[in-house]
Amino acid sequence: MSNHTSGKRKQQQRQAVIRLLILSAILVCINILASRFHKGFDLTSEKRFTLSDATKNMLRDMKEVATVDVYLKGKFPAGFQRLSEATRERLQSFKEYAGSKIVYRFSNPLEGKSEKEKGDVAKSLYEKGVEPVSLNVRGEQNASEQIIYPYALVQYRGRSLAVKLLENHLGMSPLEVLNYSESLLEYKLANAIHKLETTIKPRLAYIMGHGEQLGPQTFDLFNTLSHSYFVDTMDLSAEYRINDAIYQAIIINKPTQTFDEKDKFKIDQFIMHGGKVLWALSMLNTPLDSLQKSGQFLTQEYPLNLDDQLFKYGIRVNYDLVEDVQCNQVPLITGTLGNGQPQIELRPWPFLPIFTPTSKHPIVNNMDAVMGKFTNSIDTVITDGVHKTVLLSSSNYSRTAANPVRVSLSMIRFNPDPKLFPRQQIPVAVLAEGKFSSLFANRMAPSFLSVLKDSLKYNFKPSVDSSNAMIVISDGNVMLNTLSQTRGYNEMGYWEYTQSLFANKNFVLNCLEYLTDPHSLLEARNKDMKLRLLDGKRTKDEELKWEALNVGMPIGIVLIFASVYLFFRKRRYEGK
Template identity: 35%
Template sequence: MTSRFWWIFLLIGLVAVNFLASVFHARLDLTKEKRYTLSKATRGLLRSLEKPVRIDIFLTGDLNAGFRKLANSTEEFVSLLKDRNSSKVQYRVMSPMEAIPGSSRLYRDTLEALGAVPINLTDQTETGASSNIIYPVALVSYNDQQELVRLYTGNERFVSQADIVNSEAAMEYEFARVIDQLVSPRKPFVAYSIGNGEPMDARTYGIQEALDKDYRLALLNINSQPVNADTFDVLLMVKPSLQFTESEKLKIDQYVMNGGKLLLFIDALIAEQDSLKMNAATIAYDRNLNLTDQLFKYGARINPSIVMDLQCDFMPFVVGGTPENPQREFLHWNYYPLFEPQANHSITRGLGLVAGRFVNSIDTIAVEGVRKTVLLASSANSRILSTPVRIDVNENRNAPQDASFQKKDIPVALLLEGTFTSNYRHRVSNAQRDSLTAMGVTFRDHSEENKMIIVGDGDMALNDVSPTNGPLPLGVNIYTLRSPYQYQFANRAFLLNCLEYLVSKPAISETRNKNIVLRLLDSKKVKENKRSWQLINIALPILLVVLAGIIYQYIRKRKYAE
């Protein structure tokens, strides 16, 4: 009787445990970097959902090991989202080659129309090379709106294991950012300044293309129009060439004091590659933009100097031949440095090389209440040339003297955060106050918590223009086009990351700080101890089974012999 009741209680207990497990979900994250823990911002975002969110994952098919790992990580992460709000989050894994229900179109067509970039995975097999087109994206649908989530954030042409790991680390940010955009669909307003000789030609195509989807972009002449922080979220200033008046500087200053964000790409020197087409040498000299005192007050100074770096892009140079038939060769051009982004901030985490041209160094100034973060800096083999600078194409006929490139980590892009003090504090006139009032701006001598980004290169945000192909993608060097050295650098991603950080919710931006450590085996030790590990993993389990069988037979024989 007792035995019967024991089985009944056990059955009831199993049913109860299964019922509770189906209702309540719990997970213990023991990873050091909290890989399976959602941030507070993401949890709050999921709680605020009023309508269901559907996530379609299209990273499927014949994947290599790296993308298979990324696909598994994606499904694990989305399951975390569903566990947080199972009634509002649904997901499924789909093939991009499936037809859309009720239509003859494939999901692939919709993904490409939304901006998805397919990746051609090429693998060597016994029968030859095989290729497979994959779409490393997810499609998030909410309230009759759809947005793509990039599951792979690296370079599509050169897939690496490090890029796979960085993509896993950025996954929470990518999903949180897209869901937040769908829940709060307002597009930030970016004002492109045109009051001081900023480019307005085809070189700005890359900016327009990058901002077209997620931002509203407008031209703003700060000389004749008001600069109102209530209207524009970001004031984008790219390569101004004319001196700023005090009236213009006051507008910019009060824009910052009232909460507006600045993104500046400034060339302090006049140094252009076109000047070297006519002459073998040119002199770079100060533009005298009259911004030094204002930026100094905020905590930065763009120096009238040029950064040269051994880590740089290529340029074609004439190295021999005749005037009628010159012999050209691609050589490193130290005035085109390539910056490896600092991994200390979410803006640059996981970003590839960013290309610059005739870049100016930036100094940080000790200002109370302002925090500085270096976003881009030179390599360990760089130098600074102070103005006036003579730039000569003949420098590349001989290898650069490495002994001259002894400086390292020269800042060229800086993030400033904190409370800024007005450059016109205690010195604004009544006439200036009246002019601000007429534009609907109230003079303030300091700001609330604010942020701005200053870059010592105007060309970093501009694209090249080919006479035959028109505007090139941002980050592509026209001089290496259709050469073995053609490459698209991460300038576009850097521009977008800067804008996203300036306008996005701080809590969501912080989700980019998640870091996943790639813990690889020591290949040297693996090779040295290969035989030992093979014995441990193959022979030892067999020996243990045989030994257990011998002991069992011995015990059994003794037991029944007695």
């Protein structure tokens, strides 16, 4: 009997060992597969971990290996640790579709370097577009300064592009800024690869000949566009047409003189042949030099002669000025200090509106506010086959002043009363898409059309063959930069009195990307990640309760299962 029991026990031991070995082998295989394949389930309501279709397609079509060096490694404050982990997760999700074509590394470029070596590294990174950020880190006893690089350097096809991971956003708390930065990670990283993959830059024509802005005030515009586009200046009066086979889009930036019918015809036919247009128009002359001399001026119309053409495309830019309670500030001398120096305060001026995007269109979704100066309002006109999308509009406390408008600095002595600004969401930037009809349809003599076709080899089109698009901005100052005696030229959207940088540059780039790139990744900007913050008061009041629950519940579950197991085991052997 004892031999039988001993043999049975040995058999059970062998079976237990075999089961342990099988279980171990299964766990090893699972770990190997998990290290090679990454699969997750996105249960968030906003699908924050799911890539857009445009990004997936771009990653699947990659021909070569892209290397991403992320400079966020080390002991950082919790916010930057979170940003680092979010970047790692996004790159890992890229690998699910690109496979071995995505290689990423996390490093601290200054780790283990001497002071001289750190200087050389910093200089090298700066030349690549990677700029440092200084952090004040509070320790238990003292505070210290830490230099970090919240950037990723994407290298692909022998070229590199720096990607700024940490965004700035006016009016956001640090937690909201981090959440906002996370929401743009997919777009920024994917767009960098897409730009490096594109070997041929789109070509733009910057239209001249009607008093358009060109010179120091457009320095930042041309410098910014040069990274992604070839930009030619074009005197429209010297050309018989705008070649749509060469130029994907044209820019018409704050003209001040009349467009004659010939130039309007060239623009019209460029549109009918599939060309895109970015209009930035100011309908009223607002002479700032008069403001500096006398403290006021009276607006006058620019004789642009574009009303009928824009109306034909479904847009009307009005001869007025938008006033908004949400506006920029200007300095005002309010008195004299004891030492004889003037006392200066910053006061809001409604003629300098700030436009916070509310549209979910990918051009402006998740984008910071855009700065305006003496902006006109836009009306959309019902046009068959043309759809309009408002990209930028005023706040819920705004109004318009019809031309002629007396603009005076004296009004900034009084804070704007919201009750006097009854209008809401006045459009100031509109995207028009669809099948446009020509302004010159049924107006051209047959003899002229014959000459156009036979001599110039150019066919007149009364309408577009397929859907086309244009964007109209009723503010010719959006694309302009100011000048500084100390800084040289400022960036588009920089307001020196408050040292605020608005999103004018991003807005212009997004508009052109949407117009010129049919494979644009702007869809990835549509993610709107919700920031789910804890109730601070409830967290403090119930801190001990939840700590006890988190510690006690796992132990209690283990004890319950152990008790149940022992109970049934005892009954099993007692039954025998």
